[in-house]
Amino acid sequence: MSFNEGASLDTSQVTGGGGGRSGAAIGGGAGGIILLILGLIFGQNLTGSSNPFDTGQVTGGGTESTATFDQCKTGADANRDDVCRIIGTVNSVQAYWTDALPADVQRQYQEAKTVIFSGQTQSACGTASGATGPFYCPADQRVYIDASFFDELTSKFGADDGALAQEYVVAHEYGHHVENILGILAKGQDGKSGPLSGGVRIELMADCMAGVWANHAANTKDDNGVTLLKPLTEDDIKSALSAAAAVGDDHIQGTLGGGNINQESWTHGSSESRQKWFLTGYKSGNVNTCDTFATNDL
Structure with a gap:
């Protein structure tokens, strides 16, 4: 999905990160790395906090840089640069939810910053690095993204290199x-895994919410009232679906885990399920269709 070239980007919704000291490793060896990928790509990094859902006990989090993102001013910049595309997508996603939540579920939206880092940084949920992939930390209510992940999304996981594949990642984290x-996120921590676990339901719900945003993205506007994004095309939707398929548990296990697919270890859902729920949100355009806890037909 392309940005309108004359739209303005609001860089105050993001911050830089970097310089964090290395934290304790999770797992070990090739198997541990694969489990880390399975657990954190498009998920919540919950390490380093005994109760990450109790946000009142944690403030701040992370080592912020003085990055100003001066190269990211307009939609034209978002069309040519991955970092600027993250910023533009954050602007669009937050503009949508600011209006949609009060209208749909009578709950006020609260803005969350995205930390764009390179290499590694600290979050209130532990050390963020390129190995963990993008994640949302509920303890500091921030999204963490290393922009280099988008290269791996294509080269390692097999998504195409379309813009909506990248924008879907950002929208999923939001x-x-x-x-x-x-107040739903904690339901994912039921201590279970597998295709019907709470964690999988939380991930598929976020995929659906990404689809809801995509439905309305071409109506979101910058602070000057200029539309941020152009209408979606069929190729855009195919791009988002390629990303959803690329991060399905069965695809990751089959391509990175030696080909052995074990549904009982799933934490995010199959490729088919992730595509299904993105389309559910996209076709309906309403967050109320995203209740993955109300059905076992995932």
Whole structure:
């Protein structure tokens, strides 16, 4: 999905990160790395906090840089630069939810910053690095993204290199923020795994919320009233679906885990399920269709 070239980007919704000291490793060896990928890509990094859902006990989090993102001023910049595309997507997603939540579920949206980092940084949920992939930390209510992940999304996981594949990643993480606002996110911590677990339901719900945003994205506007994004095309939707398929548990296990697919270890859902729920949100355009806890037909 392309940005309108004359739209203005609001860089105050993001911050830089970097310089964090290395934290304790999670797991070990090739198997541990694969489990780390399975647990954190498009999910919540919950390490380093005994109760990450109790946001009142944690403030701040992370080592912020003085990055100003001066190269990101307009939609034209977002069309040519991955970092600027993250910023533009954050602007659009937050503009949508600011209006949609009060209208749909009578709950006020609270803005959340995205930390764009390179290498690694600190969050209130532990050390963020390129190995963990994008995630939302409920303890400090921030999204963490290393922009280099988008290269891996294509080269390692097999998504195409379309803009909506990248924008879907950002919108998914903000879906977790919406879940947190609604008091739903904690339901994912049921101590279970597998295709019907709470964690999978939370992930699929965030996929659906990303689809809801995509439905309305071409109506979101910058602070000057200029529309941020152009209308979606069929190629845009195919791009988002390629990303959803690329991060399905079965696809990751099959391509990175030696080909052995074990549904009982799933934490995010199959490729088919992730595509299904993105389309559910996209076709309806309403967050009320995203209740993955109300059905076992995931």
